Amino acid sequence: MDELIAILDEIRPGQQFSGAENFFDQGILDSLDLTALVAALETRYNVFMDVDEIVADNFRNLTAIKTTLARKGVKL
Amino acid sequence: MIENKNEAGSRRVLLVGDTTLDPLGRLLERGQDNLLLRTSAAPYGQVYQILLDATHAAWAFQPDVLVVWTAPQLTLPSLEKLLRFEFDSTAAVHEAVLREAEQFADAVLRAAGRVGLVFVPTWLLPTHERWIQTLAWRHGVGITNLLARANLLLAERFSGLQNIVLLDAGYWQASLGRPAHDPRMYAVAKILYSQSLFEKAAAEMKAVLRGSLGLGKKVIVCDLDNTVWGGIVGDDGADKIKLGAPDPVGECFHQFQVALKALRSRGVLLAISSKNDEQFALSVIDQHPAMALRTNDFVAWRINWRDKAENLLSLAEELNLGLDSFVFLDDSPQERDQIRRVLPQVYTPDLPTSPSDLAPFVSSLSCFETTSLGKEDLERTEMYHAERSRKVVQDVGGDVETWLRSLDIKVQAAPLRRESLPRAAQLLNKTNQFNLSLRRLDEKTFWDWTEEPSHAAYTFNVSDRFGDLGLTGLASLSFAGSHAEIVDFVMSCRAMGKKVEEALLGYLLEQARMAGASRLTASPVDGPRNGPAKAFFAAKFCDGEWAIDPARVGVPPQISLFEVTLESESAV
Numbered sequence: 110m111d112e113l114i115a116i117l118d119e120i121r122p123g124q125q126f127s128g129a130e131n132f133f134d135q136g137i138l139d140s141l142d143l144t145a146l147v148a149a150l151e152t153r154y155n156v157f158m159d160v161d162e163i164v165a166d167n168f169r170n171l172t173a174i175k176t177t178l179a180r181k182g183v184k185l
Numbered sequence: 186m187i188e189n190k191n192e193a194g195s196r197r198v199l200l201v202g203d204t205t206l207d208p209l210g211r212l213l214e215r216g217q218d219n220l221l222l223r224t225s226a227a228p229y230g231q232v233y234q235i236l237l238d239a240t241h242a243a244w245a246f247q248p249d250v251l252v253v254w255t256a257p258q259l260t261l262p263s264l265e266k267l268l269r270f271e272f273d274s275t276a277a278v279h280e281a282v283l284r285e286a287e288q289f290a291d292a293v294l295r296a297a298g299r300v301g302l303v304f305v306p307t308w309l310l311p312t313h314e315r316w317i318q319t320l321a322w323r324h325g326v327g328i329t330n331l332l333a334r335a336n337l338l339l340a341e342r343f344s345g346l347q348n349i350v351l352l353d354a355g356y357w358q359a360s361l362g363r364p365a366h367d368p369r370m371y372a373v374a375k376i377l378y379s380q381s382l383f384e385k386a387a388a389e390m391k392a393v394l395r396g397s398l399g400l401g402k403k404v405i406v407c408d409l410d411n412t413v414w415g416g417i418v419g420d421d422g423a424d425k426i427k428l429g430a431p432d433p434v435g436e437c438f439h440q441f442q443v444a445l446k447a448l449r450s451r452g453v454l455l456a457i458s459s460k461n462d463e464q465f466a467l468s469v470i471d472q473h474p475a476m477a478l479r480t481n482d483f484v485a486w487r488i489n490w491r492d493k494a495e496n497l498l499s500l501a502e503e504l505n506l507g508l509d510s511f512v513f514l515d516d517s518p519q520e521r522d523q524i525r526r527v528l529p530q531v532y533t534p535d536l537p538t539s540p541s542d543l544a545p546f547v548s549s550l551s552c553f554e555t556t557s558l559g560k561e562d563l564e565r566t567e568m569y570h571a572e573r574s575r576k577v578v579q580d581v582g583g584d585v586e587t588w589l590r591s592l593d594i595k596v597q598a599a600p601l602r603r604e605s606l607p608r609a610a611q612l613l614n615k616t617n618q619f620n621l622s623l624r625r626l627d628e629k630t631f632w633d634w635t636e637e638p639s640h641a642a643y644t645f646n647v648s649d650r651f652g653d654l655g656l657t658g659l660a661s662l663s664f665a666g667s668h669a670e671i672v673d674f675v676m677s678c679r680a681m682g683k684k685v686e687e688a689l690l691g692y693l694l695e696q697a698r699m700a701g702a703s704r705l706t707a708s709p710v711d712g713p714r715n716g717p718a719k720a721f722f723a724a725k726f727c728d729g730e731w732a733i734d735p736a737r738v739g740v741p742p743q744i745s746l747f748e749v750t751l752e753s754e755s756a757v
Contacts, residue, residue, distance in 0.1 A: 141207050144370050148380030160369040 195221035199248035212387035257308035347628035396554025429475020437540035442477035452562030457486035557607035571652035669702035
């Protein structure tokens with residue numbers, strides 16, 4: 110989890126990511142941050158997100174990101 | 186204009202493109218270093234509207250820098266046709282594309298006058314567009330051929346304007362080693378390029394900006410053992426170090442030296458800090474058959490058993506350069522750690538652990554960016570050697586006045602000319618210490634400023650019996666009735682300590698008088714490193730005023746000042 114927070118912090122420094130319900134609804138991240146987040150996760154975990162997976166819901170909070178990565182075989 | 190509002194001031198960058206460039210903006214804004222950027226991404230797809238219409242809402246941002254990044258298949262509609270094979274004749278398509286490229290160039294040229302600097306990344310096709318490789322480069326037919334011609338057309342059309350920088354996006358793409366385009370992000374958010382291409386683009390734009398703002402590095406200090414050659418010469422012996430073919434590791438170190446030498450030849454100074462016996466190490470440098478670098482390629486060295494931070498400080502003092510213009514290359518992680526902790530202003534990159542990566546590493550450093558490449562750059566090391574000879578004479582001579590007289594210093598003053606503009610702008614933007622106003626202007630803005638009737642600028646070439654120091658001084662005046670203000674007064678650190686500044690000020694006073702100004706003023710800016718300029722002017726002012734006291738100004742008798750007019754040369 111700390112690793113995820115570090116990645117998120119790189120994209121949007123100084124935000125309260127842990128405990129947030131929905132980064133996008135709460136205005137912590139926007140749609141452009143989503144594309145940056147996908148790129149960062151792909152580089153860090155050597156995974157590939159298909160175009161239909163690049164939707165806010167899959168990355169809305171720490172648990173959702175963890176689940177998305179787990180589908181790609183990445184265990185955090 | 187790219188003017189420094191103080192070194193830490195932020196610059197505004199307007200991004201204009203036919204796809205979403207916001208990710209680039211976010212990357213440009215990231216970073217805590219001495220280059221602070223604020224960006225605004227204009228709505229995509231309004232390239233022509235924004236470039237041609239100075240009243241477009243995008244300009245309300247008042248940018249210093251304009252980035253125009255377009256995709257050829259979007260901005261050149263006929264190229265899209267060639268790409269999709271929707272045409273009757275390739276010749277007609279080629280002609281149409283070049284016409285569209287002309288139009289684009291014209292629009293950029295129109296907008297260039299509104300900002301200090303324009304970045305235009307060259308046109309790039311996605312690598313997944315294979316087209317027909319058999320025909321891709323065929324003249325009058327192929328898409329690769331056409332794209333190259335369109336990019337060359339931009340280079341030609343922009344060549345007259347110094348403030349437009351055509352950035353090599355092909356180099357960015359090639360250096361990535363991964364896709365530069367991301368079809369998924371284009372589908373999701375009209376983001377054409379991959380995050381890694383944006384990262385590369387942001388890094389390159391920052392490097393070019395740093396270069397044009399005088400924030401580039403000037404000196405490389407390198408270690409010897411296991412850095413410029415393999416092994417420890419003191420232990421292994423001169424004939425056992427790994428250097429030169431046929432040993433592959435030796436060849437890698439040789440190639441590393443070749444890469445360092447190329448930097449030295451373009452004006453980066455090389456120096457050594459090494460824990461070794463000085464005489465022995467120097468003899469190896471000059472006598473080993475596979476050394477590409479010899480002692481005369483280095484401007485200074487500290488080969489001793491002292492602390493490396495102490496050595497760097499003493500090199501900075503000898504070369505009269507700030508530590509923030511230093512790069513330190515050392516194979517030892519401990520030495521690097523220590524320098525990073527003690528002298529954080531020195532750029533201390535990690536060196537690659539494989540010798541084969543050393544040469545590519547140093548050739549890819551982006552911290553030595555310059556806006557021009559002139560005589561002063563190509564001969565910089567020689568100029569420093571001449572300086573060293575002067576110092577030796579000074580040490581022997583003792584008395585400063587006698588030493589100065591023995592130097593036979595000649596200062597040639599001339600009005601600023603087109604030919605001297607690149608070097609003058611470089612001096613203005615790179616000089617930190619002897620700089621009155623720390624004004625940073627690109628070539629075009631500076632030239633336009635000097636063209637105004639109430640402004641005048643002068644350049645000063647300095648030489649002495651040891652050699653030519655080149656164009657080392659620049660000054661400008663602004664006239665208002667009987668009052669003249671010194672706006673710029675800049676002198677290269679190479680010329681410091683020789684009373685050349687006295688000659689420059691003497692000349693300015695004379696120019697002001699001849700133009701009818703009875704009062705000459707100067708307002709030194711309080712910058713972090715321009716102490717020498719502040720101190721010089723503080724001693725010239727009438728008490729409590731910014732006015733220069735003529736009684737305290739004069740060309741020193743040891744210096745011959747010449748005035749170069751357009752045709753003639755005459756002693757003043």
